[in-house]
Amino acid sequence: MSRPKREAAARRILEQSPPRVPPELYAEAVRRGGRMLRRRTALRRLTWLVLGAAAVAFAVWALTVQPWVEPPSETTPPMTGWEGW
Amino acid sequence: MRERHASHGARRAREFEAFVAGAAGRLLHAATLLTAEPPDANPRARHLLALSLAHTYAAWDRLHGEDPYDRTRQYLATRFAREAWHRHGGLGRSRGRPAGPLGGLSPQERLILVLRLYEGVAEEQAAALLGLPLERVRTLCDRAVATLLRPPARRAGPSGGTGHEDGDAVRGPAAGTRAGSRGRVRGS
Numbered sequence: 001m002s003r004p005k006r007e008a009a010a011r012r013i014l015e016q017s018p019p020r021v022p023p024e025l026y027a028e029a030v031r032r033g034g035r036m037l038r039r040r041t042a043l044r045r046l047t048w049l050v051l052g053a054a055a056v057a058f059a060v061w062a063l064t065v066q067p068w069v070e071p072p073s074e075t076t077p078p079m080t081g082w083e084g085w
Numbered sequence: 086m087r088e089r090h091a092s093h094g095a096r097r098a099r100e101f102e103a104f105v106a107g108a109a110g111r112l113l114h115a116a117t118l119l120t121a122e123p124p125d126a127n128p129r130a131r132h133l134l135a136l137s138l139a140h141t142y143a144a145w146d147r148l149h150g151e152d153p154y155d156r157t158r159q160y161l162a163t164r165f166a167r168e169a170w171h172r173h174g175g176l177g178r179s180r181g182r183p184a185g186p187l188g189g190l191s192p193q194e195r196l197i198l199v200l201r202l203y204e205g206v207a208e209e210q211a212a213a214l215l216g217l218p219l220e221r222v223r224t225l226c227d228r229a230v231a232t233l234l235r236p237p238a239r240r241a242g243p244s245g246g247t248g249h250e251d252g253d254a255v256r257g258p259a260a261g262t263r264a265g266s267r268g269r270v271r272g273s
Contacts, residue, residue: 003227006230006231006234007202007230009234010198010202010229010230010233010234011202011203013186013233013234014118014186014187014198014199014202014203015203016186017124018110018113018114018124019113019114019117019124019125019127019130020124020125021109021110021113022131025105025109025113025131025134025135025138026102026105026106026109026138028135028139029101029105029135029138029139029141029142030098030101030139030142031139032135032136032139032142033101033138033139033140033141033142033143033145034142034143036139036140036142036143037142037143040143
């Protein structure tokens, strides 16, 4: 038997006796899909929340510590007693 | 805002319902062929299809013109491939051979047969979807067709032998080397 003929015969076997679609399939899919959507939304919200909290925390820390200001020197000893020279 | 959100959800539900009404019959038939269950008792196929449809529902707003049927079929196929892999790699080896016209085929052969012949997916697409070389898809499809058309007398060999073949076919070309090394380890 040639290839197209064999494939056609196999296709006929595959097409036999289609199953009946259960009526609850749609509701089940919507329930699961809705849960996936809600979970995704919640995760996205949580991510933004954490990012926002981190940004606020950094801003507060930076404003209080002010790391860009040069700290006062602590190594040079105070110069005293030079008037006598 | 909330109102718009609600109407958006309602429209999605309506569109999705129409899609399910049109596509569920064919997809369920494909899923039942994949799991090789009888048409009137197919819990695994139903579960598989419900998961795939749920996935499509969740991605409905981001389809961007993509065919939802295609999308569902893709998810169904890859999910089935993954499940078959896990089942045959682990405890499920001792499980009895499934019934139905495709019962004598390995899960991977069934998958390729259903994609190629029942769903009419092109060889190149099926190969890309399953991550297999094109020649392998062609060989597996030819073998599956031959097994399907052959009278079942030839297939009723010793059950242990066919079970082993099934496992090898699922795990692909690397299975032989892996099984060999495992054998050596166990032997020493």
